[in-house]
Amino acid sequence: MKQYIYRFVVTNALTLFYGFLTLVIFLRNYVRNPFRNPWEQKLRLVPPAPLSDPKYGIHKNIKVNGIKLHYVESGDPSKPLMIFLHGFPEFWYSWRYQILEFKKDYWCIAVDMRGYGDSERVEDVSAYKLNLLIDDIKYLVKELGREKCILVSHDWGGAIANAIRNSYPEIVSALIMLASMSTAASIHEIWNNSKQFLMSWYFFLFRLPWLPEQFVSMNDLEIHDKILLVPGNTYVDKQDVECYKYWFCKPYALTPPINYYRANFDYIANDKYYKDNVPMLVVHAAKDLYINKTVLEAMKKQYEYIETVIVDGVGHALQQHDPDRINKIIRDFLAKNNL
Ligand SMILES: *[C@@H]1O[C@H](CO)[C@@H](O)[C@H](O)[C@H]1NC(C)=O
Numbered sequence: 001m002k003q004y005i006y007r008f009v010v011t012n013a014l015t016l017f018y019g020f021l022t023l024v025i026f027l028r029n030y031v032r033n034p035f036r037n038p039w040e041q042k043l044r045l046v047p048p049a050p051l052s053d054p055k056y057g058i059h060k061n062i063k064v065n066g067i068k069l070h071y072v073e074s075g076d077p078s079k080p081l082m083i084f085l086h087g088f089p090e091f092w093y094s095w096r097y098q099i100l101e102f103k104k105d106y107w108c109i110a111v112d113m114r115g116y117g118d119s120e121r122v123e124d125v126s127a128y129k130l131n132l133l134i135d136d137i138k139y140l141v142k143e144l145g146r147e148k149c150i151l152v153s154h155d156w157g158g159a160i161a162n163a164i165r166n167s168y169p170e171i172v173s174a175l176i177m178l179a180s181m182s183t184a185a186s187i188h189e190i191w192n193n194s195k196q197f198l199m200s201w202y203f204f205l206f207r208l209p210w211l212p213e214q215f216v217s218m219n220d221l222e223i224h225d226k227i228l229l230v231p232g233n234t235y236v237d238k239q240d241v242e243c244y245k246y247w248f249c250k251p252y253a254l255t256p257p258i259n260y261y262r263a264n265f266d267y268i269a270n271d272k273y274y275k276d277n278v279p280m281l282v283v284h285a286a287k288d289l290y291i292n293k294t295v296l297e298a299m300k301k302q303y304e305y306i307e308t309v310i311v312d313g314v315g316h317a318l319q320q321h322d323p324d325r326i327n328k329i330i331r332d333f334l335a336k337n338n339l
């Protein structure tokens, strides 16, 4: 109880503090450049060509768990099912390099998570509770006529894939988490590692209404340039960034993704220990600005069966910036488990 009260007070103080800081950033923008509107956005009416490139698969919609989900399907439906779950603020396109690699041997489904891309955007914050997010995928697997799937996940998608593994281990033949953490590990590390506490600053900011959307959309969605464009890296170019901005510049497009944070902030971790053998691989990017590698230790305390890898020289969007290395890590892990 004491711990809960402490965390509750610190959390709310920090949320206000980061909110205030955001207002200062807005003000600084106006002072530096009084005649420019930081929220002016380029009009993007035509989807960039890669979004409909047939090499990535066929675009389909499905109704599951009371909601329309959009996904991109490729590969042979008689092969093992591999489902890709993207992170924040992304969509199916984050998996393009994995689709090209794994469609040779797997039935690949890259989903737009609820509220993202071409999937349905429900308004309520409560529509983004973790139990609903995991049921979307559970019912998707069922609708696709399968009992099991391989989950390949990144960032928020990893937290969801991990929660699917915890609640429905029987439907997961393997779990691969890239640059992501279980919700329990993230709560532990936020409160036990001051570095992670600082790295997770946006968890606190995103609890506020309205303001986070304004912050993320500033300077024509500059956030996507910052996360995706790495000098010298040729795997992600300006046109790729335009693909992201095409979806995120739509009205209301940022609210559902930020609602994932609003709906799921927890103070105390669930410390269940999982002994069932679901092959699980957690891949940490050494230059990740949002996740400290101590999260791996926290996750090892949660699972009897877990493997971890640290990939050096690469940041948070590792599967896009170093696809050959990441694809090989995934392939080797699956081969070792005869999948
Ligand atoms: C907190 O972190 C330290 C190292 O940073 C670790 O040794 C300890 O086990 C952690 N405690 C918990 C409860 O996770």
Ligand SMILES: *[C@@H]1O[C@H](CO)[C@@H](O)[C@H](O)[C@H]1NC(C)=O
Residues within 6 Å of the ligand: 193, 194, 195, 196, 292, 293, 294
């Ligand atoms: C991760 O956390 C540890 C323990 O607080 C710290 O020593 C280390 O510098 C952190 N790493 C990064 C990349 O911030």
